[in-house]
Amino acid sequence: MPQRQISLAPADATTSDTLRETLLARFAAIRAELGVSEEFTPEVTAEAEAVASSPPDLPERDETAVPFITVDPATSMDLDQAMHLERDGDGYRVRYAIADVPAFVAAGGAIDAEARRRGQTIYCPDKRVPLHPTVVSEGAASLLPGQVRPAFVWDMRLDAEGEGTSAEVYRAMVRSVERFDYVDVQAQVDAGTSDERWVLLREVGERRIRQEQLRGGASLPMPEQEVHLGDDGDFTLEFRPPRTVEEWNAQISLLTGMAAADMMLHARVGILRTMPEAEQGAVARFRRQAKALGAPWPAEQGYGDFLRSLDRANPKHLALIYDATSLFRGAAYTPFDGDVPEQVEQAAVADAYAHVTAPLRRLVDRFGLVICESISRGDDVPGWVREALPKVPELMKESDRVAGAAERMCADAVEAAVLSARVGQTFSAVVVDRDDRGLELQLLDVPVVARAKGTAELGATVEARLESADVATGQVRFVVA
Known part of the structure; x- marks a missing residue:
């Protein structure tokens, strides 16, 4: 399941400028506390500018005639994926182009070393801190429309029920012909569009969801937590439902990750995303x-x-x-080279799965793509990849820790901002957990889970008074009446 996102709506009122500035200052303090570096060193920047202007390792194969398209959030510039869907007899052919980050990041170079230190792009409500310099991640390597870019192209065939029947991956030059965002595509779908691109996305997406149901999987897109500042100066917290097209799009990524895992397991070398x-x-x-x-x-x-x-x-x-x-x-990255691990399944996917579709934003994907392309080509996996495999899980574990802490701490600050005008008020809540630290409450009229002092039975409905909500520390304190 993807990491949750928090977005700040534009402020129309001036009465809460101080609160908003306090919130933004808290986000900056969180990044500083976690050691999240927003700037790259001159050495990394110089190498990135050099490879962006003259990539040293471009593929010879030309797939620019394939009319790939991208579907992403409207503000995204680091476009990892482009797709092309078509009918293939009673089934489907899915071509999924993934940004060729290895073409720009040399093993052992300055960018590689910094990417290993960072692990992944860190998302905060006010900004994102990228894994790679933006001249690469939002420029030379990004699958922007109208630009010829190197990519790992996954060529997958599905039967009429959406079950995968074959998959290969190769490096090629590609060109995205058009960029779409989820809002626009959803509007077209809701209006009953006859555009074959969205008809096919719907058919493939729905069939893959059905396959997931049959497996017992549960990889649903997360709702986005949105913070709004009203005309009265108060913050409100809401959840934006995930759009249907987002789920269909996510299924293409899941299909690719499952194909990658199958390749790795067959070749007995790779790195899986596992979860009990x-x-x-x-x-x-x-x-x-x-x-x-x-x-x-x-x-x-x-x-x-x-x-x-x-x-x-x-x-x-x-x-x-x-x-x-x-x-x-308990999610983990599980590397193997020779012996297949006992735990190969990712419980939410209900199948073996590997991360290979977001190399601009996640370190591990770069290695997974090279492994699968080598397997598909019938060549040995490069030594620099095999050497890195035992080290990548710890690098990703540390970056997951930082990303999770940033997410949690920013969410705490946002919830404190939302509740700051309601100190002294009483809220209805249900006790969902308790331990030696006190109670954990699910508030019923605000989408917040909070800690509280007091005693109550699990599952009990209680009244809890908000004692304090400090945005600067992200701490919210309740007492059960």
């Missing part, structure tokens, strides 16, 4: 949250089916989807 089944304690806690938010989870219903049954137009249901990440614990 959820622990029973986490499942019990989530069931209490579901009941608290008016959507009890039937004992006989599978986890994925339950999440799909929720109403994405219902803010409480969206909050529940948002909190479903509590079940996604």
Whole structure:
């Protein structure tokens, strides 16, 4: 399940300028505390500018005649993926072009060393701190429309039911002919478009979702947490439902990651994204949250089916989807070279899976792409990749820790800002967990999970008074009446 996102809506009122500035200052302080460097060293910058103007290793194969398109958030410039879908008899042919980052990042070079230190792009509500210098990630390597770019092209065939039947990957020069954003594509779909590109995206996406249901998977796109500043100067916190086209698009990425895992396992070399089944304690806690938010989870219903049954137009249901990440614990990167590991499955996907579709934003994908292209070509995996494999999991674990901490701390600050005007008020809430630190409450009229002092039974509905909400520290304190 993807990392959650928090966005700040533009401020129209001036009465909360101080609060907004405090919030932005808190985000900057979080980055400083976590050691998130926004600037690149002169050595890294110089190397990036050099390879951006004259890439040293471009592929010879030319696939620029294929009319690839991109679908991304409107503000994104680091475009990792471009796709082309077509019918293939009763089934489908999916070509998925992934930015060829290895063409710009030499093993052992300055960019490589800095990327290994960073691990991934860090997202905060006010800005993102990129994995690579933007002259590469938002320029020379990005699959921007009208530009010829090197890419790893995944060429995959599906049958009429959406099940993959074959896959290969090769390096080639490609060109995206048009860029779309999710809002525009969703509007076209909702209007009943006959554009074959979106008809095919829908067909393939829905068939892949059906395949996921049959496997027992639950890889739903996360709702985005949006912060709005109203005319009265108060912050409000809402969840934006994930658009249907986002889920269809995500299924193309999942299809590719599963094909990559199959290649790696067959060749007995690679790095998988693995995750065990959820622990029973986490499942019990989530069931209490579901009941608290008016959507009890039937004992006989599978986890994925339950999440799909929720109403994405219902803010409480969206909050529940948002909190479903509590079940996604224990995810790891599992490298292997010779012996296949015992744990190969990613529980949310309900199959073996590997990260290969976001190399501009995530370190591990660069290695996975080179591995799969080598396997598909019938060549040995390069020594620099094999040498790095045992080290990549720890690098990604540390970057995941930093990214998770930044997400959590920024979310705490946002929630403190939302609640800051309501100190002294009482909120209805349900106790979803308790330990030696106190109670964990799911507020019922605000999409917030918060800690509280007091005693109460698990699952009990309580009244909790907000004692303080400090944006500068991100701390919110409740007391159960």
